[in-house]
Amino acid sequence: xxxxxxxxxxxxxxxxxxxxxxxxxxxxxxxxxxxxxxxxxxxxxxxxxxxxxxxxxxxxxxxxxxxxxxxxxxxxxxxxxxxxxxxxxxxxxxxxxxxxxxxxxxxxxxxxxxxxxxxxxxxxxxxxxxxxxxxxxxxxxxxxxxxxxxxxxxxxxxxxxxxxxxxxxxxxxxxxxxxxxxxxxxxxxxxxxxxxxxxxxxxxxxxxxxxxxxxxxxxxxxxxxxxxxxxxxxxxxxxxxxxxxxxxxxxxxxxxxxxxxxxxxxxxxxxxxxxxxxxxxxxxxxxxxxxxxxxxxxx
Amino acid sequence: xxxxxxxxxxxxxxxxxxxxxxxxxxxxxxxxxxxxxxxxxxxxxxxxxxxxxxxxxxxxxxxxxxxxxxxxxxxxxxxxxxxxxxxxxxxxxxxxxxxxxxxxxxxxxxxxxxxxxxxxxxxxxxxxxxxxxxxxxxxxxxxxxxxxxxxxxxxxxxxxxxxxxxxxxxxxxxxxxxxxxxxxxxxxxxxxxxxxxxxxxxxxxxxxxxxxxxxxxxxxxxxxxxxxxxxxxxxxxxxxxxxxxxxxxxxxxxxxxxxxxxxxxxxxxxxxxxxxxxxxxxxxxxxxxxxxxxxxxxxxxxxxxxxxxxxxxxxxxxxxxxxxxxxxxxxxxxxxxxxxxxxxxxxxxxxxxxxxxxxxxxxxxxxxxxxxxxxxxxxxxxxxxxxxxxxxxxxxxxxxxxxxxxxxxxxxxxxxxxxxxxxxxxxxxxxxxxxxxxxxxxxxxxxxxxxxxxxxxxxxxxxxxxxxxxxxxxxxxxxxxxxxxxxxxxxxxxxxxxxxxxxxxxxxxxxxxxxxxxxxxxxxxxxxxxxxxxxxxxxxxxxxxxxxxxxxxxxxxxxxxxxxxxxxxxxxxxxxxxxxxxxxxxxxxxxxxxxxxxxxxxxxxxxxxxxxxxxxxxxxxxxxxxxxxxxxxxxxxxxxxxxxxxxxxx
Numbered sequence: 001x002x003x004x005x006x007x008x009x010x011x012x013x014x015x016x017x018x019x020x021x022x023x024x025x026x027x028x029x030x031x032x033x034x035x036x037x038x039x040x041x042x043x044x045x046x047x048x049x050x051x052x053x054x055x056x057x058x059x060x061x062x063x064x065x066x067x068x069x070x071x072x073x074x075x076x077x078x079x080x081x082x083x084x085x086x087x088x089x090x091x092x093x094x095x096x097x098x099x100x101x102x103x104x105x106x107x108x109x110x111x112x113x114x115x116x117x118x119x120x121x122x123x124x125x126x127x128x129x130x131x132x133x134x135x136x137x138x139x140x141x142x143x144x145x146x147x148x149x150x151x152x153x154x155x156x157x158x159x160x161x162x163x164x165x166x167x168x169x170x171x172x173x174x175x176x177x178x179x180x181x182x183x184x185x186x187x188x189x190x191x192x193x194x195x196x197x198x199x200x201x202x203x204x205x206x207x208x209x210x211x212x213x214x215x216x217x218x219x220x221x222x223x224x225x226x227x228x229x230x231x232x233x234x235x236x237x238x239x240x241x242x243x244x245x246x247x248x249x250x251x252x253x254x255x256x257x258x259x260x261x262x263x264x265x266x267x268x269x270x271x272x273x274x275x276x277x278x279x280x281x282x283x284x285x286x287x288x289x290x291x292x293x294x295x296x297x298x299x
Numbered sequence: 300x301x302x303x304x305x306x307x308x309x310x311x312x313x314x315x316x317x318x319x320x321x322x323x324x325x326x327x328x329x330x331x332x333x334x335x336x337x338x339x340x341x342x343x344x345x346x347x348x349x350x351x352x353x354x355x356x357x358x359x360x361x362x363x364x365x366x367x368x369x370x371x372x373x374x375x376x377x378x379x380x381x382x383x384x385x386x387x388x389x390x391x392x393x394x395x396x397x398x399x400x401x402x403x404x405x406x407x408x409x410x411x412x413x414x415x416x417x418x419x420x421x422x423x424x425x426x427x428x429x430x431x432x433x434x435x436x437x438x439x440x441x442x443x444x445x446x447x448x449x450x451x452x453x454x455x456x457x458x459x460x461x462x463x464x465x466x467x468x469x470x471x472x473x474x475x476x477x478x479x480x481x482x483x484x485x486x487x488x489x490x491x492x493x494x495x496x497x498x499x500x501x502x503x504x505x506x507x508x509x510x511x512x513x514x515x516x517x518x519x520x521x522x523x524x525x526x527x528x529x530x531x532x533x534x535x536x537x538x539x540x541x542x543x544x545x546x547x548x549x550x551x552x553x554x555x556x557x558x559x560x561x562x563x564x565x566x567x568x569x570x571x572x573x574x575x576x577x578x579x580x581x582x583x584x585x586x587x588x589x590x591x592x593x594x595x596x597x598x599x600x601x602x603x604x605x606x607x608x609x610x611x612x613x614x615x616x617x618x619x620x621x622x623x624x625x626x627x628x629x630x631x632x633x634x635x636x637x638x639x640x641x642x643x644x645x646x647x648x649x650x651x652x653x654x655x656x657x658x659x660x661x662x663x664x665x666x667x668x669x670x671x672x673x674x675x676x677x678x679x680x681x682x683x684x685x686x687x688x689x690x691x692x693x694x695x696x697x698x699x700x701x702x703x704x705x706x707x708x709x710x711x712x713x714x715x716x717x718x719x720x721x722x723x724x725x726x727x728x729x730x731x732x733x734x735x736x737x738x739x740x741x742x743x744x745x746x747x748x749x750x751x752x753x754x755x756x757x758x759x760x761x762x763x764x765x766x767x768x769x770x771x772x773x774x775x776x777x778x779x780x781x782x783x784x785x786x787x788x789x790x791x792x793x794x795x796x797x798x799x800x801x802x803x804x805x806x807x808x809x810x811x812x813x814x815x816x817x818x819x820x821x822x823x824x825x826x827x828x829x830x831x832x833x834x835x836x837x838x839x840x841x842x843x844x845x846x847x848x849x850x851x852x853x854x855x856x857x858x859x860x861x862x863x864x865x866x867x868x869x870x871x872x873x874x875x876x877x878x879x880x881x882x883x884x885x886x887x888x889x890x891x892x893x894x895x896x897x898x899x900x901x902x903x904x905x906x907x908x909x910x911x912x913x914x915x916x917x918x919x920x921x922x923x924x925x926x927x928x929x930x931x932x933x934x935x936x937x938x939x940x941x942x943x944x945x946x947x948x949x
Contacts, residue, residue: 252445
């Protein structure tokens, strides 16, 4: 009997010595989530980074000229406002505006004619920029922009209602020369939902986001904080992910948000169509966005 | 609810290469996967291990399992250590963090699934029904790299590694039922009781091994001792079926098995095939098993698919690779496997210690013995009689055909040191031994052992009394003859025997008187020394004594048994004078006083009868005996009728 045990143990020792670790299987994460930091300096002010309370507008100074139409829903404090905007910035790239320290903040705009969206003439309003440099908050105006704005269909606003999943006609009547125009396709309306979950084992949270996915290519989510001081939204990250209807923002992204400065977070779901086109021999970036911004308190 | 048609994958997948539970086939002690009730037919100890290689991007070898098992009567316990029951997934998260024009950071996570050990217990209620359960321990190790956002004056990311784990205990119960000899039904639960610890990161809980409840039902049909078919079904929509065929190879078996399986979580419908070469013998089993999956097994996969489907089985899932496995089961038997059994024992004789030599030639008992095995076996019978024999005496070996019954004779040797005078009841212990180190069966029966002077009444057996005390007789006879040395030296050699017998007779009767046996159930015979010491005896005592004295000096004697009167039997002796018939006149001219008998060479020799109860003198004893012999043996045809019998002492 003893010799059999000895044989068995010898065999086992022999085989055990020859063991490898089982071959792993490598799985590819097709989600291809991208996280981009938008606001590097959290003391920065809006406008310079292209963000406002209603959600994200474009970082306008990156383009020669820009047309952006947006259907925006802003949900906070249990209430949702429906906002429609149509904006046009026509920049004079030869006239950059620099900060006292020489950084380019933007470009001055020009007004070469009349612009209409769905036959509604856009108003000219000041293109204001606010930025902070060397601890000093600076407000300035870089010219005029074309604008239509409506909130909740109110009569005293512009009678512009953003048509989701449709088209908006754009017409430019220059002071000199023939008119030109084109149609802007609009995306489907997006309605998101944000659930902030406090994790049981930690004093931390994660955000469970859901929306009706449409698998639109240009889909992103902006995560921002709402300042305690002025209730302004400050964007932290742009998350590019599939328009598939759900995303969990992990605790590692949220846990260090300074609660003493931001008591709420802002989540903007953005579904966008965009393209580059020509207008009067000028390169024009055209974007059409459906945005739902939800502001929730950090539990 | 226990019964659930769930979407989880196959769980009843083992590594043996044969998935039926049959007493004729490969033992399944190492697989809780399809042997949920921990059924076993091993007699004592068993050890099993599986070593193999997995064909991933490179071949990796591993010791998959080590099992130790033990049977305690109707209870069976097994312990299994499974160092090779592991599956690791590496997630290239693709999470890219472009920041300050740096290259995107690719994060990596590793999920390692391990089954570490398990234990099983079963209880055999009867030969057709066995119930049992198993408990298995799993561990999940999650290592996630992630980025943490740091909010200071600026926002930036740091890469962190988070380690998390959870444990899982699973318990399932099963039953084995054999409604017919050739049919075995194997029923069990899948994930009946589960107990798991919580992960720290709740997100990881989505990736733990799935434990959907289900039922398992297996059927095993063996139309012959060579051929075995099996089908194992799970209510989670998975199944495995196959067959095995084992040829006889001397006393071993060699063959093959082939199985195919459908796994609810794998493509195509028949997800794979498992051919196996099987060798099984009394002491060990071997299987060389190849697990071949029909779908392509890449070393990469889809994270999203994994996130949705997960895995239900560590060693068989859609990410498993083809495997080549060697499984060895050692069956070590420290217990006696009963191969023969007593049906009964018949005592042939009560024991008369004086008849010692008789029991070497004639069995004292005969046993009926059955061979319990399917092979011819040699049985060694042993006997020990309490108080009589000092050690177990082996009787001749008996061969018994398979499942046959045979008679086995037991012989005895009575210790020469036995001195019991009174009869007593003692116990005879009968044993049967085959190939084992211990006895296969034993049987005890009461036996009457008479006193040392008891005699069974058979005159033939008086010789044992004559032979027993020969040393004393030699000494006694030579002492007498020495006194008559001068007389003996002067007589003719031819009548030497006659004169020596005469001298001894006349000397030994000097102080003897005839006395009857003491009242006893058995006849009582004195040994020569007792007769001389007690100075008397009856016919058999005196005949024994005188015969012994003559035999001790080389004079051939015979007992004459007179049975003409049934109520009064008588014994005297005759001795060989070694005279030829032509020389008979040297002792007597009366031819009725002697008798001619042939020796072994066929030569005639002169024998004369002596009536040992006639204690006057030799001549008188000779005359009485010869008259009696002439009358009863010759004239009345006693020898012919068998009423008078001459019995050689040797």
